[in-house]
Amino acid sequence: MSVTDAQLMTINIGPQHPSTHGVLRLIVQLDAEKVVSCTPDIGYLHRAIGKIAEGLTYEQFLPYTDRLDYLASFINNHGWCMASEKLFGIEPPRRAEYLRVLLSELARIESHLIWLGTHLLDLGAITPLFYCFREKEMIRDLFEEICGARMTHAFCRIGGVRDDVTPAFLPKVREFAALFPKAIREYESLITNNPIFRARTRGVGVISAEKAIDYGLSGPSLRGSGVKWDLRKAEPYAAYADLDFEIPVGERGDVYDRYLVRMEEMRQSLRLINQVAENLPAGPVLADAPQFLRPSKAEFHRNMQAMIRYFHITIHGACPPAGEVYAAVEGTKGEVGYYVVSDGGPKPIRVQLRGPSFVNLAALEEMAKGQYLADLVAIIGSIDIVLGEVDR
Amino acid sequence: MIPVQRDIGALLVGDLAERLPGAVRQLTHSCGECSLHVEPAHLTQVARFLKDEPSWRFTFLANLSPVDWLSRTPRFEVVYHLRSLEFNYRIALKVDVPDQTLSLPSLTGIWRAANWLEREAYDLFGVRFAGHPDLRRIMLPDDWEGHPYRRDYPLAGRAAQ
Numbered sequence: 001m002s003v004t005d006a007q008l009m010t011i012n013i014g015p016q017h018p019s020t021h022g023v024l025r026l027i028v029q030l031d032a033e034k035v036v037s038c039t040p041d042i043g044y045l046h047r048a049i050g051k052i053a054e055g056l057t058y059e060q061f062l063p064y065t066d067r068l069d070y071l072a073s074f075i076n077n078h079g080w081c082m083a084s085e086k087l088f089g090i091e092p093p094r095r096a097e098y099l100r101v102l103l104s105e106l107a108r109i110e111s112h113l114i115w116l117g118t119h120l121l122d123l124g125a126i127t128p129l130f131y132c133f134r135e136k137e138m139i140r141d142l143f144e145e146i147c148g149a150r151m152t153h154a155f156c157r158i159g160g161v162r163d164d165v166t167p168a169f170l171p172k173v174r175e176f177a178a179l180f181p182k183a184i185r186e187y188e189s190l191i192t193n194n195p196i197f198r199a200r201t202r203g204v205g206v207i208s209a210e211k212a213i214d215y216g217l218s219g220p221s222l223r224g225s226g227v228k229w230d231l232r233k234a235e236p237y238a239a240y241a242d243l244d245f246e247i248p249v250g251e252r253g254d255v256y257d258r259y260l261v262r263m264e265e266m267r268q269s270l271r272l273i274n275q276v277a278e279n280l281p282a283g284p285v286l287a288d289a290p291q292f293l294r295p296s297k298a299e300f301h302r303n304m305q306a307m308i309r310y311f312h313i314t315i316h317g318a319c320p321p322a323g324e325v326y327a328a329v330e331g332t333k334g335e336v337g338y339y340v341v342s343d344g345g346p347k348p349i350r351v352q353l354r355g356p357s358f359v360n361l362a363a364l365e366e367m368a369k370g371q372y373l374a375d376l377v378a379i380i381g382s383i384d385i386v387l388g389e390v391d392r
Numbered sequence: 393m394i395p396v397q398r399d400i401g402a403l404l405v406g407d408l409a410e411r412l413p414g415a416v417r418q419l420t421h422s423c424g425e426c427s428l429h430v431e432p433a434h435l436t437q438v439a440r441f442l443k444d445e446p447s448w449r450f451t452f453l454a455n456l457s458p459v460d461w462l463s464r465t466p467r468f469e470v471v472y473h474l475r476s477l478e479f480n481y482r483i484a485l486k487v488d489v490p491d492q493t494l495s496l497p498s499l500t501g502i503w504r505a506a507n508w509l510e511r512e513a514y515d516l517f518g519v520r521f522a523g524h525p526d527l528r529r530i531m532l533p534d535d536w537e538g539h540p541y542r543r544d545y546p547l548a549g550r551a552a553q
Binding site: 227341 | 422423424425427451452453454455457459460471473477480482484503504505507508509512516529530531532533540543547
């Protein structure tokens with residue numbers, strides 16, 4: 001028996017609802033308990049970040065990128081710095097590249113932990129949240145140790161990273177790395193074979209590999225459908241080419257597979273962290289490009305020319321040659337891309353931010369169709385969106 | 393995974409010249425990446441070719457971005473960033489938006505990812521996409537006036553009553 005539109009019920013979820021992970025509004029049409037259509041309504045957090053970029057120098061725009069995916073702000077910073085470096089033609093030093101990997105992977109684990117805790121909370125399991133946040137706090141402490149901020153670090157710099165490590169940083173990283181495998185085992189013993197969790201997630205929110213690519217899904221949401229695609233391998237940037245790690249993929253493309261992929265990704269991130277912590281090359285952490293980058297404070301106090309340059313770059317900004325670049329890094333949610341167009345002036349004339357959460361969210365409609373309303377929250381959780389990045 | 397191949401522009405242009413003569417206007421390079429400029433009238437055909445051709449398979453639309461050149465004619469340009477996951481190719485497809493219509497054919501029938509990306513471009517730049525199934529504003533309220541990412545959009549002040 002077919003159902004006419006009059007028999008469908010339209011309900012509104014959000015924009016203020018705990019299970020939508022921010023200000024996301026969904027207009028859902030229901031046939032009894034089943035979702036017939038699900039239309040996201042976004043933009044509640046739109047700040048026109050791309051427009052703001054047109055009024056700022058490349059360096060000044062950096063802290064704004066923190067506010068995209070604020071759970072892994074270092075990765076956003078890194079993407080912006082990579083795009084700018086390509087425009088300016090700056091090569092960051094080796095040590096900085098390794099530190100970028102280390103911090104990106106710490107951010108990845110942190111973001112995945114927050115995803116795991118809140119995702120399980122949506123499904124009715126309260127305990128994992130406390131376990132996940134316990135380890136998440138350790139990572140925040142590590143960031144605080146190296147840059148003083150726990151969130152929105154703005155620690156990456158065009159040409160490297162802001163500071164070298166503090167003496168206490170690497171020992172603390174090792175301490176965390178020694179403890180974390182046990183923590184993952186703990187989460188998995190709670191969740192992976194939990195019959196309620198499996199019943200809520202197996203076969204729910206399925207998207208095929210072909211459709212996932214068509215929708216432009218990236219990150220764990222794409223890999224959960226069995227597509228082995230990761231920018232860290234496909235276009236190795238920073239120091240990823242030198243390091244060993246695997247790309248986990250799922251098979252069925254359901255909520256459970258996306259869970260498994262993220263759990264394994266945390267292990268792989270830990271592998272990367274261990275490798276960097278043991279083999280951090282010596283040397284400077286900022287490139288030497290006096291034409292574009294400000295001299296150090298020590299240089300500033302010693303050298304008149306350096307002082308002039310310092311003020312000049314601070315006030316006017318550094319000018320890259322005219323051109324354009326699309327640079328992308330593998331964020332925690334997928335491809336974090338920056339398309340930047342320069343006309344040779346100190347400010348970009350166009351910045352387009354490719355937020356993986358925005359593109360991934362468009363596939364929600366496809367994943368939710370024909371599912372139960374109660375499973376909708378499981379599906380939203382499994383796409384792992386951050387509204388700062390959806391709305392930009 | 394196959395290492396990324398960036399220098400595919402000349403090959404691709406040759407292939408396209410054979411299959412769709414007159415579609416490609418020029419090939420440009422910036423920061424080690426190539427951009428293919430195509431004629432608006434051929435956009436759909438080129439996109440279809442890039443996606444379906446077995447030796448290219450650009451199945452992944454990574455990004456869509458209008459650029460407002462303000463003083464140039466035609467004023468707007470739309471850039472599509474495509475990836476071939478199979479061969480690890482990457483290319484930017486560029487097309488000028490005709491000034492008279494401010495409209496391009498929608499590519500939602502080729503890549504579903506284009507749906508929201510085109511809506512965003514329409515919302516913020518006012519570039520229309522003919523044949524889009526649901527061309528509504530996506531970020532701003534439906535009754536918003538103007539398109540704020542245009543470079544002549546006022547940054548301060550109130551609209552005249």
